[in-house]
Amino acid sequence: MRTLIFALALFLAFTGQAFAAGDCSTGAQRSVHSDFDGDGLGDSLWRNVETGKVLIWFYDFEGNVLTREIVGVAFVGLNWTIMEKADYNGDCMADIFWQHRDGTVIVWLMDGTEVNTAVNLGFVHEKWQLQ
Numbered sequence: 433m434r435t436l437i438f439a440l441a442l443f444l445a446f447t448g449q450a451f452a453a454g455d456c457s458t459g460a461q462r463s464v465h466s467d468f469d470g471d472g473l474g475d476s477l478w479r480n481v482e483t484g485k486v487l488i489w490f491y492d493f494e495g496n497v498l499t500r501e502i503v504g505v506a507f508v509g510l511n512w513t514i515m516e517k518a519d520y521n522g523d524c525m526a527d528i529f530w531q532h533r534d535g536t537v538i539v540w541l542m543d544g545t546e547v548n549t550a551v552n553l554g555f556v557h558e559k560w561q562l563q
């Protein structure tokens with residue numbers, strides 16, 4: 433995993449994107465692991481296991497679902513699995529870590545429901561599992 437983070441840091445450095453941790457300390461219920469729109473509230477990431485569609489639910493401060501929005505790309509092949517969501521580039525918005533059945537890993541750096549950048553992090557042997 434350290435190699436993957438290093439590869440992502442190199443990619444972001446060469447493309448001029450920020451990698452330093454942002455100030456995500458505002459917001460009543462800050463959740464950098466699942467906050468896709470940076471409003472300080474955790475959001476829910478859903479995946480349709482038949483179509484591959486990815487959907488995010490955004491909430492208000494009372495826990496009500498405000499909107500349900502499809503993530504940028506309409507379909508992602510079912511050979512891809514969402515392994516983790518976390519803020520990899522320090523912009524206070526959660527990103528999506530994917531792994532293909534063949535071991536290829538990518539990170540979608542997200543801007544809300546839009547995929548800002550897809551970073552290919554290479555291949556991880558099947559004996560290594562994200563924890």
Ligand SMILES: [Ca+2]
Nearest residue numbers: 467468469473
């Ligand atoms: Ca949110």
Ligand SMILES: [Ca+2]
Nearest residue numbers: 519520521525
């Ligand atoms: Ca991010």
